């Protein structure tokens with residue numbers, strides 16, 4: 269929240285940033301520098317030895333575990349979250365003007381960071397891919413529950429979301445990973461649920477769409493997906509979204525927006541499924557974290573007694589966010605060991 | 607929110623002129639003439655903005671609703687200005703998030719909005735400026751910002767930005783006129799009507815004559831999720847300008863930037879009492895196309911309307927779809943003696 273306030277203050281008062289947001293001279297010089305520097309830095313500008321200037325981290329887009337590389341470079345605990353919370357950045361120097369790092373610290377990492385869209389590679393790319401497909405699954409899971417409850421009108425938005433919110437974001441990766449496109453299958457299902465909500469073919473269409481998503485997920489080998497490090501990053505990203513949706517569902521201690529409540533429920537159920545795939549390894553290698561996760565998932569699930577939202581929230585937004593944050597911190601310890 | 611402004615209100619110094627002076631560091635300028643006059647060859651003509659002496663009830667309503675129609679009325683965000691390669695760059699920081707607002711004593715509504723306000727800030731640039739929008743999404747759902755005006759396809763803002771991520775939209779401000787920005791994730795009607803929109807004014811290279819400039823954005827609220835609007839408003843808060851008339855000066859040019867952002871109803875008119883206005887369609891001309899006292903606007907249509915009140919007193923303005931007006935989209939100008 270603090271960082272949010274910061275971001276707003278900046279947007280409200282930016283003609284002379286030194287007045288409101290950047291009182292030190294070092295910051296001012298960094299801001300001035302940005303005026304002359306073009307926003308694209310060429311790799312040869314790299315002054316620091318040791319960094320591979322080709323693998324810059326996009327501070328607007330990168331997932332937490334990628335930002336951890338910056339955190340590790342500077343040795344500042346919690347920096348990744350701070351970088352994420354102070355988004356958006358119009359230029360890399362905003363890390364200084366938004367007081368995420370000092371000018372001295374910025375010098376050490378400036379060759380690692382970028383605001384240019386970066387083609388994701390390796391694990392970060394896999395996490396991104398699995399997170400988006402996981403969100404699709406979450407939407408579909410809750411859609412099915414609502415179809416089974418004979419509530420096609422309530423199921424509809426959750427069948428719509430994977431196509432409208434997520435598919436375009438993952439389309440390029442599907443192609444690269446040689447996954448057969450399945451947008452049409454999602455759209456057919458959407459159309460059926462909308463115009464023929466009692467059509468018996470909905471079940472088969474639903475299964476077809478769901479198995480297309482599973483096939484897309486299987487483009488990453490199972491052995492890799494069962495690595496706690498990879499799975500936990502996906503889990504964190506999905507839980508973070510579940511928490512935000514939960515917050516966006518509640519006003520004045522009432523569940524006002526049932527769609528967002530249901531989204532949040534679907535994501536949490538999927539997270540539980542995903543955790544099962546690494547539970548054995550976790551229990552063996554990280555028993556304490558495992559215990560914490562199991563307990564906290566149980567608690568998180570209690571917020572969703574039914575696909576049809578209760579009138580009053582079972583967990584407060586604050587309780588929800590505390591649980592999710594604790595999971596994130598526990599997971600970070602697991603990555604650090606891997 | 608705009609805490610500086612709020613503070614001024616609390617101190618009871620609510621005149622708009624005072625506010626403009628108090629936040630000298632802000633790019634949000636109460637009247638554009640104060641910025642444009644410096645470059646204009648014409649001697650600046652003083653535009654008088656009568657103080658708005660907010661009633662205790664209005665102040666209380668602004669505080670409890672979480673919406674500030676006074677700010678939307680005459681605040682323009684010119685961005686953080688820098689020069690890059692000899693041209694003006696305007697940088698804006700926009701964040702999508704959710705916030706509960708109180709539309710009336712009985713109605714809590716969860717908005718999705720830009721920078722914690724509905725409508726989002728009115729962004730302003732001059733034709734040919736470089737505009738750089740740093741956009742972060744903290745809304746749970748994927749969102750995006752799609753700008754009207756001309757720009758390359760990559761900057762069209764239809765690609766979903768996932769929760770927690772940020773991106774940069776950058777393009778040249780063109781062509782001059784009254785434009786808008788809004789989220790373009792499906793279902794677009796829901797994303798817009800929950801509050802993810804704002805006005806984007808591109809000033810012509812030769813400034814328009816000095817005038818008291820006012821933003822009026824019409825919008826609808828679907829408070830029960832039935833795909834129809836139950837409430838309507840100018841600048842976010844239903845019925846507000848009826849209880850707090852907009853003070854304008856007699857015999858002075860008034861320039862209205864009017865946008866119809868009502869979803870679910872295909873069309874609304876804008877009508878003023880006891881006067882005629884000159885129409886500059888989409889703000890795309892320097893001379894008026896027509897004169898009327900009622901103009902028909904489909905969703906996303908926007909125009910500049912110019913008029914001068916010769917007589918003092920209170921005059922209504924509203925869509926002539928009277929059910930829309932009765933449900934909150936109605937206001938008064940209070941013409942004070944010059």
Ligand SMILES: [Cu+2]
Nearest residue numbers: 749789791797
């Ligand atoms: Cu949106």
